[in-house]
Amino acid sequence: MSKPRELSPVLERFLRYVQVDTQSREDVEAVPSTPGQLALAKLLAGELRTMGVPRVELDEHGYVMAAIPSNLPPGHPAAGRVPKVGLIAHLDTSAAAPGAHVQPQLLTYAGGDLRLPRDPSVVLRVKENPALKGLKGRRIVTADGTTLLGADDKAGVAVIMALAEELLAPGAPLHGEVRIAFTPDEEVGRGTSHFDLARFDADLAYTLDGDGCGELNAETFSADSATVTVHGRATHPGMAKGVMVNALRVLADVIVRLPMDLAPETTSGLEPFIHPHGAQGEEAKATLRLLFRDFRTAGLVEQRRRLEKILAEVRRRHPGARLELQVSESYRNMREGLEKEPRVTAALEEATRRAGVEPSWVPIRGGTDGSRLTAMGLPTPNMFAGGYNFHGLTEWLSVDALEASLRAARQLLPVWVELSDPSRAPATAAGASGAASPRRRAAAPRRRSPRSPASPSRRSSRPAARARRT
Numbered sequence: 080m081s082k083p084r085e086l087s088p089v090l091e092r093f094l095r096y097v098q099v100d101t102q103s104r105e106d107v108e109a110v111p112s113t114p115g116q117l118a119l120a121k122l123l124a125g126e127l128r129t130m131g132v133p134r135v136e137l138d139e140h141g142y143v144m145a146a147i148p149s150n151l152p153p154g155h156p157a158a159g160r161v162p163k164v165g166l167i168a169h170l171d172t173s174a175a176a177p178g179a180h181v182q183p184q185l186l187t188y189a190g191g192d193l194r195l196p197r198d199p200s201v202v203l204r205v206k207e208n209p210a211l212k213g214l215k216g217r218r219i220v221t222a223d224g225t226t227l228l229g230a231d232d233k234a235g236v237a238v239i240m241a242l243a244e245e246l247l248a249p250g251a252p253l254h255g256e257v258r259i260a261f262t263p264d265e266e267v268g269r270g271t272s273h274f275d276l277a278r279f280d281a282d283l284a285y286t287l288d289g290d291g292c293g294e295l296n297a298e299t300f301s302a303d304s305a306t307v308t309v310h311g312r313a314t315h316p317g318m319a320k321g322v323m324v325n326a327l328r329v330l331a332d333v334i335v336r337l338p339m340d341l342a343p344e345t346t347s348g349l350e351p352f353i354h355p356h357g358a359q360g361e362e363a364k365a366t367l368r369l370l371f372r373d374f375r376t377a378g379l380v381e382q383r384r385r386l387e388k389i390l391a392e393v394r395r396r397h398p399g400a401r402l403e404l405q406v407s408e409s410y411r412n413m414r415e416g417l418e419k420e421p422r423v424t425a426a427l428e429e430a431t432r433r434a435g436v437e438p439s440w441v442p443i444r445g446g447t448d449g450s451r452l453t454a455m456g457l458p459t460p461n462m463f464a465g466g467y468n469f470h471g472l473t474e475w476l477s478v479d480a481l482e483a484s485l486r487a488a489r490q491l492l493p494v495w496v497e498l499s500d501p502s503r504a505p506a507t508a509a510g511a512s513g514a515a516s517p518r519r520r521a522a523a524p525r526r527r528s529p530r531s532p533a534s535p536s537r538r539s540s541r542p543a544a545r546a547r548r549t
């Protein structure tokens with residue numbers, strides 16, 4: 080392990096931002112759910128102002144929004160025609176592993192498995208991290224073994240901040256209007272709950288919230304959440320015969336009837352699941368929280384019907400119990416919305432190629448802020464920012480992939496200028512294949528759970544699945 084060389088601006092930012100504790104909390108209704116997110120938001124807003132970004136706004140919920148004007152000369156054929164491109168990353172980190180006092184370890188990877196310094200039982204294993212194989216002699220960043228790293232999504236934040244600084248400096252690439260947003264509480268599913276689309280004022284956007292190098296996402300689950308409430312009847316257990324209706328037993332009867340072939344533990348790729356992820360109760364009343372997940376939105380209706388059928392069976396077996404079902408919408412697959420605007424994904428693919436990286440479209444077994452923003456009318460696919468193993472103690476970042484993400488984000492801007500230039504034939508691959516929608520990679524999508532498990536693998540070196548929204 081040798082000491083690192085000089086830090087590029089994007090890496091310097093990354094190492095600094097991960098040290099701000101921005102872990103969000105699901106049990107807090109307020110947005111932001113934690114004060115650290117507001118602290119990072121203030122820091123970023125201040126830095127954007129110092130760079131000379133003319134419009135920077137920070138609201139009480141911790142949303143940072145900024146606007147960088149176009150630098151196209153008035154006579155340029157694309158002037159006034161380039162769509163306003165938004166770049167979005169989230170401030171918060173997952174609650175699935177400790178997020179305070181992050182000590183980033185920048186090192187040159189010597190090959191082999193890597194024990195993290197403050198807890199040697201936490202091991203980054205090559206077997207579980209095939210991306211490490213090509214990185215011998217290259218720089219990576221890990222945490223110290225006691226916390227997550229926070230590359231999800233400080234890597235995206237750092238890329239956007241570094242790009243903003245470049246755009247304000249002499250020699251910036253030609254670009255149209257650029258919009259920037261940093262959002263709070265993405266990890267707890269509230270990243271867009273106060274997102275003001277009018278104030279953001281973009282025509283299309285990209286979230287920099289993906290992992291790996293070259294991975295792009297234009298497809299997510301469609302998702303609903305369900306709550307089953309069982310009302311029983313409590314009595315003294317010594318005098319319960321024929322009187323007590325134990326809501327816990329009734330609830331257990333619901334759980335055992337859930338189809339095991341439709342569970343997160345037994346499905347992958349494009350397969351749907353129903354996932355019981357939380358329960359609480361006593362004899363008188365018990366509740367069960369479930370997730371419905373399917374890449375087809377229509378599949379969510381089938382899942383609801385399936386659960387209703389189970390509840391009907393359970394009602395017959397426990398006539399003294401009362402069972403209620405509530406279902407609410409969580410987010411929708413962005414694919415449909417993005418197919419209406421094929422240039423948005425085509426431009427991302429082209430920019431990634433120009434950055435020297437092979438693009439790869441992967442469906443996410445979860446959601447992103449872009450799932451909701453796309454449904455709200457702002458087409459927003461997701462792109463990689465260089466991190467791996469999100470939400471766990473073995474989270475790490477490839478410095479090469481972080482820098483590739485910055486190159487791809489930078490390339491997006493001239494690609495959009497070219498796409499908007501009527502004097503140019505569609506010379507770019509993006510223009511040439513503009514009508515094509517992203518092809519799904521044949522391989523199964525990366526495992527990425529839609530919600531963190533109760534933390535079964537805190538100490539394990541298994542890559543933690545990406546926890547995603549309720």
Ligand SMILES: [Zn+2]
Binds near residue numbers: 231232265
């Ligand atoms: Zn994220």
